[in-house]
Amino acid sequence: MSVLVFLEQNDGKFHRMSWEALAAASELGGSVYGVTIGDAGEAASKPMASLHTIQDPLLADYSADGFTAALEQLIRAKNPRFVVFPHTYQVRDFAPKLATRFGRPLLSDVVKLRADGVVRQLFQGKLNAEFSFPADGPIFVSVQAGSYRGDGLAAGEPAVEPFAVNIDASTIRAKSEVPFRESARAVDLTAADIIVSVGRGIKEQENIPIVEELAAALGGEIAASRPICDNGWLPMERQVGSSGQTVAPKVYIAVGISGAIQHQVGMKGSKAIVAINKDADAPIFEIADYGIVGDLFEVVPALTEAVKKLRRA
Amino acid sequence: MKILVALKQVPSRDSALRLNAAASWIDDADLTYEINEPDAYALEAALQLKEQHGGEVVVLCAGPEGAASSVREALAKGADRAIHIEQDGLEALDTLALSALLANVAREESPDLILTGLQSDDLGSGQTGVVMAELMGLPHGTIVMAIEKLDGAIRVKRELEDGWFQHVALPLPAVLTIQSGINKLRYATLMGIKKAKTKELRVVSGTAPASQVLCTKVFLPSRAKQTQIIEGDARTAAAALAEKLKFEVRVI
Numbered sequence: 001m002s003v004l005v006f007l008e009q010n011d012g013k014f015h016r017m018s019w020e021a022l023a024a025a026s027e028l029g030g031s032v033y034g035v036t037i038g039d040a041g042e043a044a045s046k047p048m049a050s051l052h053t054i055q056d057p058l059l060a061d062y063s064a065d066g067f068t069a070a071l072e073q074l075i076r077a078k079n080p081r082f083v084v085f086p087h088t089y090q091v092r093d094f095a096p097k098l099a100t101r102f103g104r105p106l107l108s109d110v111v112k113l114r115a116d117g118v119v120r121q122l123f124q125g126k127l128n129a130e131f132s133f134p135a136d137g138p139i140f141v142s143v144q145a146g147s148y149r150g151d152g153l154a155a156g157e158p159a160v161e162p163f164a165v166n167i168d169a170s171t172i173r174a175k176s177e178v179p180f181r182e183s184a185r186a187v188d189l190t191a192a193d194i195i196v197s198v199g200r201g202i203k204e205q206e207n208i209p210i211v212e213e214l215a216a217a218l219g220g221e222i223a224a225s226r227p228i229c230d231n232g233w234l235p236m237e238r239q240v241g242s243s244g245q246t247v248a249p250k251v252y253i254a255v256g257i258s259g260a261i262q263h264q265v266g267m268k269g270s271k272a273i274v275a276i277n278k279d280a281d282a283p284i285f286e287i288a289d290y291g292i293v294g295d296l297f298e299v300v301p302a303l304t305e306a307v308k309k310l311r312r313a
Numbered sequence: 314m315k316i317l318v319a320l321k322q323v324p325s326r327d328s329a330l331r332l333n334a335a336a337s338w339i340d341d342a343d344l345t346y347e348i349n350e351p352d353a354y355a356l357e358a359a360l361q362l363k364e365q366h367g368g369e370v371v372v373l374c375a376g377p378e379g380a381a382s383s384v385r386e387a388l389a390k391g392a393d394r395a396i397h398i399e400q401d402g403l404e405a406l407d408t409l410a411l412s413a414l415l416a417n418v419a420r421e422e423s424p425d426l427i428l429t430g431l432q433s434d435d436l437g438s439g440q441t442g443v444v445m446a447e448l449m450g451l452p453h454g455t456i457v458m459a460i461e462k463l464d465g466a467i468r469v470k471r472e473l474e475d476g477w478f479q480h481v482a483l484p485l486p487a488v489l490t491i492q493s494g495i496n497k498l499r500y501a502t503l504m505g506i507k508k509a510k511t512k513e514l515r516v517v518s519g520t521a522p523a524s525q526v527l528c529t530k531v532f533l534p535s536r537a538k539q540t541q542i543i544e545g546d547a548r549t550a551a552a553a554l555a556e557k558l559k560f561e562v563r564v565i
Binding site: 123243299302 | 475531537554557
């Protein structure tokens with residue numbers, strides 16, 4: 001059984017989730033080989049039988065049309081049983097298209113990959129489900145951030161084999177401009193030891209100060225889940241999650257945050273996680289070390305007072 | 314510009330979910346439903362494009378009979394007409410089959426632009442728009458934050474990871490998947506609700522290929538960690554938590 005892993009890179013810098021996808025692929029127990037669009041770079045020392053590098057001027061800038069065409073050619077030539085991707089934003093943009101080329105559905109954002117099935121989360125992490133797939137390949141799968149550890153891979157010496165592709169410039173329909181950031185990021189949440197993060201449970205902008213007061217009492221930074229920043233209640237630079245910052249403080253206090261997958265991937269590496277939420281079934285409690293099931297409008301001010309009292313003691 | 318909005322009805326965000334007796338899916342008794350949140354933003358984006366450039370907004374929804382309430386809500390908000398592919402048990406379709414079901418109907422409409430949410434809050438596969446685009450031979454843009462109409466083309470702002478963005482121009486017709494929070498959702502007005510009753514809502518039956526991926530079991534996630542749930546009233550629990558932050562987590 002052969003397993004092809006897509007290793008995402010941006011100008012030579014590999015996406016850390018690429019190694020997580022490689023770890024997931026390695027557990028399948030087949031012969032694992034990689035593909036990257038660009039130079040072999042760091043991937044040349046990862047545990048794989050071989051590594052295909054694809055280089056073409058038309059692939060220098062990402063496009064769904066270009067990447068799909070290139071990978072389609074490799075997959076048709078090699079005929080792997082599995083094609084494993086990291087579930088990154090780039091993969092979300094082209095992998096469903098690539099799988100469709102082969103008349104296959106993509107099993108996206110899986111948390112567990114086995115040779116005979118996968119586990120996916122449903123309802124924003126409230127439920128899990130197992131899925132089966134056909135016995136013949138290729139099976140296309142993308143792996144959720146943080147589901148496998150990418151930092152414990154053994155060293156390897158894959159044979160690096162350039163794979164020549166043939167891409168017609170006229171088939172690339174999107175015209176991409178240079179990526180940009182809205183503004184220099186003034187707040188570096190990744191450096192904070194203590195983060196107090198607020199979610200939809202806060203209900204209104206005028207309630208934000210009760211969480212700010214807790215953060216101030218603890219000497220920590222305030223952060224938020226996406227909807228809070230979308231509403232403009234806190235600036236975008238304070239957003240934690242797949243579209244914001246990824247943090248791992250000593251303690252992460254999640255206030256009124258249900259813990260949707262997109263939020264969890266940005267904070268589940270925290271040393272300690274505290275959840276304060278009125279819904280005992282909220283997914284955030286699955287990853288919390290400490291939890292209070294209750295009304296945040298009562299619990300948070302009481303916690304601020306208790307923290308102040310301990311500080312004075 | 315003719316804009317097709319593919320939207321889905323999902324259980325309301327705060328629903329308490331229970332498994333059915335066979336543990337094959339959720340128990341749908343007592344559930345309330347709403348328009349999938351990213352799809353609601355896709356609808357709003359379509360309505361705003363129509364207000365700026367004229368044209369027509371057509372809603373396409375696949376779902377059981379009960380999904381008609383979400384379709385009517387979209388009409389009340391300002392969509393011009395709707396197509397409801399009425400079918401039960403769509404949760405059993407894989408991403409390819411479901412996208413084909415929608416694409417087969419969307420194709421007949423020949424829209425200039427198809428908008429849908431970047432993912433659904435229930436199944437969360439995040440693929441419908443991209444797969445529809447491929448099946449229909451159209452270019453696509455995903456995780457779209459802003460849309461600007463050009464002559465025969467469209468320029469969108471895409472969200473990349475880690476605070477990065479990118480502008481991408483696509484020739485029309487095209488498919489876009491919309492990120493939540495990119496605009497302010499409107500409410501249906503009383504006038505809108507009244508008018509919706511006279512708008513065309515066509516119920517059709519769809520065709521989809523057989524699913525290759527099958528759900529074999531649904532289960533509650535096990536806790537990754539041993540969570541200490543701190544009991545007591547707010548004041549007692551908060552005081553106990555503060556002690557733990559000081560002596561166990563050591564951050565005070």
